[in-house]
Amino acid sequence: MAGRAVGVFAISVAAEMTSLQIQNLRVYERRGLVDPDRTAGGTRLYSEDDIDRLHRIRELLTAGLNLAGIAAVLELEVENARLREQVARLRAR
Structure with a gap:
């Protein structure tokens, strides 16, 4: 879904959509x-994927993680998704 990755929202809109401060x-x-x-x-333009990621960041902040912890979790989530796709492709063979 390339459309979800295209930046369309200004920073003020992204902040409002995610209930986060612009800073x-x-x-x-x-x-x-x-x-x-x-x-x-x-000018920054946030995509729908960026908005989803910001929601996830807010969730992790609420759970008590600091920014370093959030970076690690997000990286692991991306890697986990990549590995799941790889397993699905291998199973489909």
Whole structure:
């Protein structure tokens, strides 16, 4: 679903959609937790996938994780999804 990965939401809209502060979204980007698209002028544009990731970050913050822990969890979740896809492909053979 390439459409979900295309940045369309300005930072203020993304903040409102996720109930997070704009400053926090900038911090999450600096920490590598989210990577929004940029316009030629440098404006951040968040995709639906980015919004989902921000919701997940908020959930993990609520659970008491710090940003380093969240980075580790998100990385493991991506790896887990990749491995599940690989297993599914191997089973389909």
